[in-house]
Amino acid sequence: MDFGFSPEQEALRQEVKQFIEENVTPELYAEIGGDDEGGASPIIKELRRKVADRGWVGISWPKEYGGQAGSRIDQYIVEEEFARAGIGVGGAGSGAPAILAAGTEEQKQYFLPGLINGEITLALGFTEPQAGADLAGLQCQAVKDGDDWVINGQKMYTSSAHYSTHIYLMARTDPDAPRHRGISIFLVPMDTPGITVRPLWTIQNNPQAPRGTTYGTARTNETFFEDVRIPESCLLGEVNRGWYVGAMGLNLDRVGASRYLISVQRDEDIINWVKENDFDGRSPAEDPAVRDKLAELWIEAQVCRLMTMRSMSIVEAGGEFTYEGSAEKVFAPEHGVKTSESITQMLGPYGSLLNGSPSAISDGIYAHNLMGAFQSGINHGSVQVMRDQVARRGLGMQRA
Ligand SMILES: Cc1cc2nc3c(=O)[nH]c(=O)nc-3n(C[C@H](O)[C@H](O)[C@H](O)COP(=O)(O)OP(=O)(O)OC[C@H]3O[C@@H](n4cnc5c(N)ncnc54)[C@H](O)[C@@H]3O)c2cc1C
Known part of the structure; x- marks a missing residue:
């Protein structure tokens, strides 16, 4: 059994290292230092686009959705080098595995290329004030109204919600079903009327903190939903089967x-x-x-x-x-x-x-x-x- 990387994989690592050396400069760290826009800062977006142009995001995803149909180990190598540089542009984040597994053809065509080139970012909307470790106790409700769903409730610790384009939201769609069975997942555009995002600053909120090898999140959020009306096309996977879709995505993530x-x-x-x-x-x-x-x-x-x-x-x-x-x-x-x-x-x-x-x-x-x-x-x-x-x-x- 050989645990080593292949010569091609070692060559990929060298290529990524060189790219980082040329593009992730001290000036870049200085420019992004102290902002709380994360992946939405123009400079990170630009870098992300360059990385995507090289075919280094979503490497293992099918070609029809912008991937390379390549190996996950190759993706690991790219992510490893970018994470080591303290810049999170090597992966596509939470939600992507679930969209790949449970999304409709239309959802895959829309979200996956956007997640690759950084035009789409997903916040994770699972936790609530009364549902963290005990996630199945969540109360945020989505109620069917004609062809639409109407969402009311609150999510906690929605990291990146202040700059994400969408929220990958877990909501209760059948309050009478056993706890795990009455839950569905929605991909909700953050600019839908009725969504309010408020900052929650963590103990790590130090705007002067050095960049590069920091970890942890300075800002996360509370997100409120008040009569948020979304079309059926936002539903990910089958209605009331969201627990299983979400658990599979989280596990992979x-x-x-x-x-x-x-x-x-x-x-x-x-x-x-x-x-x-x-x-x-x-x-x-x-x-x-x-x-x-x-x-x-x-x-x-x-x-x-x-x-x-x-x-x-x-x-x-x-x-x-x-x-x-x-x-x-x-x-x-x-x-x-x-x-x-x-x-x-x-x-x-x-x-x-x-x-x-x-x-x-x-x-x-x-x-x-x-x-x-x-x-x-x-x-x-x-x-x-x-x-x-x-x-x-x-x-x-x-x-x-
Ligand atoms: C910085 C940060 C970023 C986050 N980002 C996101 C995000 O983007 N999206 C999102 O949805 N969530 C996010 N979370 C939320 C995170 O998933 C929850 O904090 C976590 O699930 C715990 O929930 P809780 O905070 O409500 O704590 P609680 O559920 O109140 O738990 C408190 C403590 O008790 C323990 N505990 C609870 N029940 C049991 C039990 N039955 N047996 C043993 N121990 C138990 C827990 O393990 C924990 O240590 C984030 C959290 C943090 C701190």
Whole structure:
């Protein structure tokens, strides 16, 4: 068994690295620094278009929808390099796997090419004030009215809703059905009358935070729906089957290079820092405790990577993907938190200083990342919920 990449894949990686070196410059980081427009900033859109022109987004998608009918491992390589550069332009984000699997021909023709070239961005509208870990308790309602659906309710933590073109929305369409069976998914244009987006700032809201290797979200949102009228064509998949469409999409979206790198990139950064810097002439790389800790973190990072590669291979081979994404979504975020905590311990008190302090290390990136580390154990399914899924789907235990 050969775990290595093929010569063609190594060549692709080099090509992507070179593209990043030429296009993702310090000037670009400076220009996008501090804005909260994310994927909507003109400069990111322009970069995204260039990446799409190279055929590097949606590589594994069918050609008729703008993809290359290529390998998911190739997509992984592209995403890995862009995620390492701290720029999220390598993937198509949440919702895309569900559209591919459950969309009508018209929906695929409309959304998939737009997601590839960045003209369409989808916010994820699942969580509500009373429905997070217990998502099936959601109350946002969609009621059929003639040929239309009318939506009323509130969504929480709708990251990117302030610049997305559409929201991938889970709503209750049959209040009398068992909880999981009365739910449907809609692809709702964000400019539909009746939608209001309000910011929710996270602990990581530091406009001066250095770009490049940060992770976590500075802004997420609350989104309100008041008599939002949408046509039937916005329904994704069968009515009242949205739970299953959504779960499949979420599961697939939990694996991939960007998610894995969110958790392990800190290891690469700190290893480089420790090798290149010293404290008053004393290299931390000579401290046995630091060396031991870094070796331990690096080994765990390799486990994260292998878990990701396993999931990718299963999907690539058309196999059944059940608990693997959940297992990864436990191990990797917990590794990311451990790494961030270990780094600030290794760096001592200066490691906790944020950008703006003259004594901050690397512009406060490690302190900033420590604050953001905890998000990944909660968003996209908390580690507690993921553990329960591993117990049920991986170990065959009954629902608790
Ligand atoms: C930065 C950020 C971005 C996000 N972006 C999005 C987004 O774009 N779209 C979206 O829809 N959602 C998003 N979320 C929401 C996220 O998916 C929820 O926060 C998550 O599902 C937990 O829900 P909750 O916050 O309501 O916490 P709760 O459901 O109240 O849970 C609180 C804690 O209790 C634990 N818990 C709850 N029930 C159980 C149980 N039965 N057994 C064991 N432990 C349990 C949970 O695991 C969690 O640790 C985001 C969250 C964050 C923090």
